[in-house]
Amino acid sequence: MEKIRQTREIPVIAEYDVVVCGGGPSGFIAAIAAARGGARTALIERYGFLGGMATASLVAPISVFNYNQRRIIDGIPWEFIERLIDIEGAREEKPSGNITFSPEKYKLIAQRMVLEAGVSLYFHSYITGCKKSENNLTHVILENKNGTEAIAAKYFIDCTGDADLSYQAGVPMQPKSSELQPASLIxxxxxxxxxxxxxxxxxxxxxxxxxxxxxxxxxxxxxxxxxxxxxxxxxxxxxxxxxxxxxxxxxxxxxxxxxxxxxxxxxxxxxxxxxxxxxxxxxxxxxxxxxxAPQTGTRETRRIKGVHTLTGEEYIEARNFDDAISRGCHPVDIHSSSSNNQLCEFLEDAAFVPYRCLIAPGFPNLLVGGRAFSADGISSASVRVQASAMGLGQAAGVAAALCAQYGTNVSEVDIKKLRNTLIKYGANLTN
Ligand SMILES: Cc1cc2nc3c(=O)[nH]c(=O)nc-3n(C[C@H](O)[C@H](O)[C@H](O)COP(=O)(O)OP(=O)(O)OC[C@H]3O[C@@H](n4cnc5c(N)ncnc54)[C@H](O)[C@@H]3O)c2cc1C
Structure with missing residues (x-):
């Protein structure tokens, strides 16, 4: 293939403690969590609204907050649902904790909560690359109507769903499954x-x-x-x-x-x-x-190869981890790309996700939230749904704020402090 070389100077338009890439369910929750943790936070999103698959691909409902009458995903994600319910923008279906919602009101409440938390929003900005200094990411590169711009940060959270930032940064990816789950236009x-x-x-x-x-x-x-x-x-x-x-x-x-x-x-x-x-x-x-829907819905693309890869076996048997930071309770839900079939395996109990699935070896200032986290095709087929994606975003945001506060690498975060902060926010990490 012919290649051209283009060199240009890119203006660095701002600098933050934490930059969250992608404003879907995991990303906007991560940004709120990071900002509430005291980090100067920016959120970059390619569309002109938040919600990712929930709004751009009209994916409804939001699955699933409860298991056996218990709220499993809690904290900022549930606060968001309560705010939606308050303006008649959502209805909880009990006992499952599925949420039927109005996509327009979703956009509104997500945006309000992000702005109230003090997050700087960059809409209509497509992330196309990053700059590194040794292994540290120093800048994210975005394209928008202003041209090509760079934003500097101490920590980055990749919530693009497709692991776009991690891919650009050179993070190894999980082996591509022989059959990705299909795309659907709702x-x-x-x-x-x-x-x-x-x-x-x-x-x-x-x-x-x-x-x-x-x-x-x-x-x-x-x-x-x-x-x-x-x-x-x-x-x-x-x-x-x-x-x-x-x-x-x-x-x-x-x-x-x-x-x-x-x-x-x-x-x-x-x-x-x-x-x-x-x-x-x-x-x-x-x-x-x-x-x-404005965009065909994407169930599965890239996932990072993190410090730990959550396996289907660990997940289905609800194995607990010392560094558990979020949960999942949706069935393992695998849609076939080559037939009309679906494999749907219900869980025996609400499962756990360890922090090590949000970070990659050798990338000291990068976290991943949402469906691009480090998992095999089985556990990710459950965690990918919106409530658990939000739970991962919450954990990534809290972790990034702690790292910014103490100046630590993402692999050195004080796990006890991280878990306690998440529990203080309302996350259920125990029963
Ligand atoms: C057909 C279908 C049905 C589904 N059914 C359900 C269901 O019933 N219940 C349920 O809870 N979940 C369901 N899901 C899954 C769920 O919608 C997603 O897995 C979830 O939205 C993942 O959240 P996320 O934040 O990780 O990523 P996403 O929702 O994909 O959000 C990623 C965000 O990043 C932005 N972005 C991506 N790349 C860039 C870039 N380069 N630059 C800037 N911004 C970028 C996107 O615009 C988007 O806002 C379904 C998904 C599909 C496709």
């Missing part, structure tokens, strides 16, 4: 008879809320259909509006060409499925397509 329908959709609420534990009646109806049609999953649907607290999650295709969404192709293929598929639903499923007879 769409919103209006005019749906929601009363006749029994699977619209996700309140119970150990239930897969896919609509088997629709699957059967589609199979009975005996025609060639694009690949699909579920379908799963979720309300957004508005009468006849429903988010439908059913399209799927294999794509490495961290590869620009594959992501482009996925967007095009799935947009065609949305129109095919809307037509089929209207013609064959009475609840959708009067439905119309309101919108597709």
């Amino acid at each position: 769409f919103m329908l209006g005019g749906v008879d929601t009363d006749s959709l029994p699977k619209i609420r996700h309140n119970e534990h150990k239930v897969n809320y896919h609509d088997l009646d629709i699957r059967q109806a589609f199979e009975d049609l005996d025609i060639d259909l694009p690949q699909y999953g579920g379908p799963w649907y979720c309300g957004i607290l508005a009468n006849d509006l429903v988010l439908v999650n059913m399209t799927r295709t294999y794509a490495d969404m961290a590869n620009n060409r594959e992501a482009t192709n996925a967007e095009c293929v799935l947009r065609e598929d949305v129109f095919t499925f809307v037509d089929l639903l209207k013609k064959n499923i009475p609840a959708f007879e009067n439905a119309h397509l309101v919108m597709t």
Whole structure:
């Protein structure tokens, strides 16, 4: 491939204690946690709003805060949900602790909480690289309408979902799984008879809320259909509006060409499925397509190879760790990229995530929050959901603030202090 060399001077526009890259569920919580811990914090996000998959890809519901009647993910993530509930932007489905929410109110409350915490927000800024001095990251490079800019920081938290910053910094990645989970373009329908959709609420534990009646109806049609999953649907607290999650295709969404192709293929598929639903499923007879998500949803791309890789075995048996900093209680939820199937394994107990999964050997000032943490394909297939991603963000933010306060490397953080601070914030790290 032909290569060109371009050298240019990049203005360093600001300097912080902590820079959080990516404003999805893990990132905006990490930024709030870091700022509340006393760190001068910036949050960089490529879109003009927060929420990541929750808002840019219309992924609903937020799964899952509770296990066996206990709140497992708590602290700032739950404070966010309470703030949403206060403005009628969310409903808790009990006892599971699934959250149905309004994507617009999600954006608003996330932004309010970030700004109230004193975080500097950089929207419409795409992170394209970083500068290092030996192993330390010194600057993150972003592109926006101002041109190319650099921001300096003492500590960085990668919450891009795709481990973009870590990848740019040269952190080794987990071996690429032979079959990444599929990408899905979620769409919103209006005019749906929601009363006749029994699977619209996700309140119970150990239930897969896919609509088997629709699957059967589609199979009975005996025609060639694009690949699909579920379908799963979720309300957004508005009468006849429903988010439908059913399209799927294999794509490495961290590869620009594959992501482009996925967007095009799935947009065609949305129109095919809307037509089929209207013609064959009475609840959708009067439905119309309101919108597709701005971005095709990404379940799985890169994950870092951290100090520890959380295995499915450790996770499913709910092994506890001295450095446990967050939890997970969603089933191991693996969608097939090559068929319409899903493997869904319910947990025996709420599981633990150790701090060592958020840091990489030889990278003294980098933490990772959210789905790019260090895990195998099994444990990550549970932790990737939004409540546990928020839990990882909270832990990464608190850890970064402590490091900034004491001037330590991320691998030298005082684990007792970290856990105690998280517990003080409300995190449940014990039962
Ligand atoms: C189809 C589908 C269905 C799902 N179903 C559920 C469900 O029912 N319940 C549930 O809880 N979870 C579900 N999930 C999983 C969940 O949505 C994600 O795993 C979760 O959002 C991960 O959070 P995150 O913060 O790690 O990453 P993300 O949500 O991906 O957020 C990453 C953020 O970083 C930003 N970003 C990325 N790269 C850059 C860059 N280079 N520069 C600047 N900004 C950048 C993005 O714009 C985004 O805001 C589903 C996911 C998909 C795709």
